[in-house]
Amino acid sequence: MKITEHIKSANKTLFSFEILPPLKGVEIDELWFGIDPLIEFKPSFIDVTYHREDFVLKKRPDGSYDKVSTRKRPGTVAICAALQHKYKIDAVPHLICGGFDKEDTENALIDLHFLGIDNVLALRGDARKADAGFIPEPNGNKNALDLIHQIKNMNAGIYLDEELTNAHITKFCAGAACYPEKHADAPNLESDLKFLKRKVEAGAEFLITQMFFDNQMYFDFVKKCREIGINVPIIPGIKPMTTAKQVYTLPKIFNIQIPVALTNELEKCKNDNEVKQVGTEWAIEQCKELMKNGAPVLHFYTMGKSAQTKAICEKIF
Ligand code: FAD
Numbered sequence: 543m544k545i546t547e548h549i550k551s552a553n554k555t556l557f558s559f560e561i562l563p564p565l566k567g568v569e570i571d572e573l574w575f576g577i578d579p580l581i582e583f584k585p586s587f588i589d590v591t592y593h594r595e596d597f598v599l600k601k602r603p604d605g606s607y608d609k610v611s612t613r614k615r616p617g618t619v620a621i622c623a624a625l626q627h628k629y630k631i632d633a634v635p636h637l638i639c640g641g642f643d644k645e646d647t648e649n650a651l652i653d654l655h656f657l658g659i660d661n662v663l664a665l666r667g668d669a670r671k672a673d674a675g676f677i678p679e680p681n682g683n684k685n686a687l688d689l690i691h692q693i694k695n696m697n698a699g700i701y702l703d704e705e706l707t708n709a710h711i712t713k714f715c716a717g718a719a720c721y722p723e724k725h726a727d728a729p730n731l732e733s734d735l736k737f738l739k740r741k742v743e744a745g746a747e748f749l750i751t752q753m754f755f756d757n758q759m760y761f762d763f764v765k766k767c768r769e770i771g772i773n774v775p776i777i778p779g780i781k782p783m784t785t786a787k788q789v790y791t792l793p794k795i796f797n798i799q800i801p802v803a804l805t806n807e808l809e810k811c812k813n814d815n816e817v818k819q820v821g822t823e824w825a826i827e828q829c830k831e832l833m834k835n836g837a838p839v840l841h842f843y844t845m846g847k848s849a850q851t852k853a854i855c856e857k858i859f
Contacts, residue, residue, distance in 0.1 A: 543632055543660065544621055544660055544661060544713075544715035544747070545586070545587055545632070545634065545661050545704070545715055545747070545748050545775075546715055546716060546747045546774075546775070548558075548586040548632070548750060549560060549586075549748070549775050549838045552838070553765050554588075555832070555836075555837050555839065555840055555856065556586040556587050556708045556834075556838065556839040556840070557583045557584065557585050557586065557588070557787060557839065557840055557842070557859070558586055558587045558588065558589065558777070558839050558840070558841045559577070559580055559585050559588050559841075559842050559844050559851065560576065560588075560589040560590075560591065560779075560841060560842065560844060560845075561573065561576065561588060561589070561590055561591070561844055561846070562590075562591050562593075562615060562844050562845065562846055563590060563591070563593065563615040563616065563617040563618055563621055563687045564615065564617070564628075565614055565615055566612075566613070566614055566615065566616060568622065570617075570621070572762075573621065574628070576844065576846055576847075576848040577629070577848065579848050579849070579852045580844070580848055580851060580852060580855070581629060581631075583852075583855045583859050584829075585631055585711060586631075586632065586839065587631065587632040587633065587634050587661065588625055588629075588631055588633055588634070589633075589634040589636060589841070590618045590621050590622050590625070590634070590635050590636065590661060591615075591618065591631060591636050592618045592635065592636040592637060592638050592665075593613060593614060593615040593616070593618075593668070594598040594613065594638060594640045594641040594670070595611045595612060595613045595641055595670075596612065596613075596614070596670050596671055596672070597610065597611055597612075597670065597671070597672045598612055609672075609781060614774070618635050618636065619635055619650065619653055619654060619657070619660055621633070621759065622635045622654070622657070623633075623657040623658075623659070626657075626658065627666045627834075632660065632661060633659060633661075634659075634662065634663055634717070635654060635659060635662055635663070636662075636665055637650060637651075637662045637663065637664055637665065638665045638666065638667030638689075638691065639665070639666045639667055639678055639679075639682055639683040639684065639685065639686070639688065639689050640666070640667035640668070640669075640670070640676065640677075640678070640679075640682075641667070641679060641682075642679060642682055642683070643679045643680065643681045643704055644681055644682060644683060644692060644702055644839065645681075645702060646679075646682075646690065646721055647682075647683065647692055647701055648692070648696070648701060651692075651693065651696055651712065651714070654714075655710075655712045655714070655721065656722050659828075660714065660715055661714065661715045661716075661717065662693065662714055662715075662716055662717070663716075663717045663718070663719070663750065664686050664690045664693060664716045664717065664718055664741075664746065665686055665689070665718070665719055666683075666684075666685045666686045666689070675727075676727075680785045681724065685737075686718050686741055687737065687740050687741050687773050688745055690718065690741055690744040690745050690746055691744055691745075693712075693714050693716045693745070694716070694744060694745040695710045696711075696714070697711060697712050697713060697714055697745075697826075698711065699711045700771075713763055715747050715748070716745055716746055717746060717747065717748040717749060718738075718741045718742075718746035718748075718749055718750075718774065719749070719750060719751075719752065720738050720749040720751050720752070720763075720767075721734060721747045721749070721751065721752045721797070722751055722752065722754050722759040722760050722762070722763035723752070723754060723759055723797060723798050723799060724797065725752075725797065726797040731766070735766060735767065735770060735772075738767070738772060739770055739771065741771050742773075742774055744773050746774065747774055748775045748777060749772075749774060749776045749777065749778075750777045750779055750841055751763070751773070751776065751777065751778050751779045751797060751841075752779060752796055752797075752798065753779045753780065753781035753792070753796060754778070754779070754798055755783075755798070755799075755800055755801055755804055755828070756767050756801045757828055757831050757835075758800065759799075760778050760832070761778075761835065764776050775838040775839070776838075777837070777838055777839040777840075777841045778832050778837050778839075778840065778841065779841045779842075779843055780817075780828060780829060780832075780840055780841065780842050780843065780854075781825075781842075781843040781845070781850070782818060782821040782822055782824070782825040782854060783804070783808065783818075783820065783821030783824065783825075783847055784814070784817065784818055784845075784847060784850060785814045785817055785818075785847070786808065786811060786813075786814060786817050788817075788859065789805060789808055798847070802822055804820075806819055807820045807824070818850060821850070822850055822853050822854055825854045826854050826857045826858060829854060830858060833858065838843070840858075842854070842855075
């Protein structure tokens with residue numbers, strides 16, 4: 543079922559979870575172990591992130607280094623298929639531009655279609671750590687907008703091979719990412735919103751926000767989107783604070799701010815257990831306010847830590 547249909551047929555705020563594929567070499571049971579405790583909250587969908595290859599340095603016996611390309615968390619498509627089979631819940635694979643040329647993307651979409659996966663989250667993907675900025679593949683999509691165009695073309699039966707006639711019409715519901723505090727590469731929020739509108743005009747049917755800790759950022763963002771004619775559901779992304787060092791790392795990695803009231807509370811914590819407690823309580827209050835204000839779905843970035851997500855959901859479900 544399409545995410546938009548889940549939202550349309552609901553009369554209350556829905557729940558969804560984002561999970562990461564396990565590290566290479568780890569069994570899939572580890573993943574189920576994290577998802578099982580969350581099933582009681584009847585998630586409408588579960589997203590699975592996509593992790594492209596990156597370079598690591600491997601030391602040779604002579605002390606010099608080899609630059610080796612590796613993917614630490616493969617398996618997104620297979621996990622989505624297994625997840626739908628096991629839990630009968632819609633899985634939403636993240637599909638990125640980085641590392642894919644358009645032929646790879648088309649083939650990945652065909653795989654997803656054959657597996658009965660109706661939804662995808664279309665993303666540009668981050669730059670590899672070794673690169674100064676995002677570099678598209680030769681003949682690859684250079685941003686999420688391009689990727690959405692390709693998905694929508696397949697939904698219209700237009701494949702890359704122009705000679706392919708009567709090609710099967712796929713029925714993907716494509717979502718996209720959005721950033722209440724603007725994307726790191728964007729010069730300002732207005733510029734980011736202009737490109738966001740183009741993603742929606744190209745066919746993005748729902749949006750999932752970057753994590754935020756100040757609900758007012760989300761409310762203001764939704765208002766701005768509506769003012770410029772972005773009318774699709776905007777799903778808030780929730781990430782509870784788990785460790786003291788995240789106060790410094792999250793703003794840097796995700797281009798977000800931590801509200802003063804939260805940093806004040808975190809400063810009183812003596813260890814990460816206390817941080818987790820403060821983070822859980824903060825997220826519960828965030829969720830309650832978002833639900834009160836009609837958020838269509840609460841999307842939890844579980845980051846493999848289901849116990850804390852469960853503790854939050856228990857208070858608001
Ligand atoms: P885009 O929409 O392409 O935008 C990227 C930047 O380019 C923005 O600054 C935008 O304003 C600008 N821009 C857009 N179009 C144009 C244009 N035509 N001309 C000039 N500038 C333009 N990353 C992963 O690698 N794997 C994941 O699984 C993953 N999941 C995510 C899930 C969510 C909900 C979110 C919010 C992010 C996720 N990311 C993931 C991170 C994401 O890939 C990065 O934030 C990436 O840098 C941008 O992706 P995007 O799809 O938002 O890019």
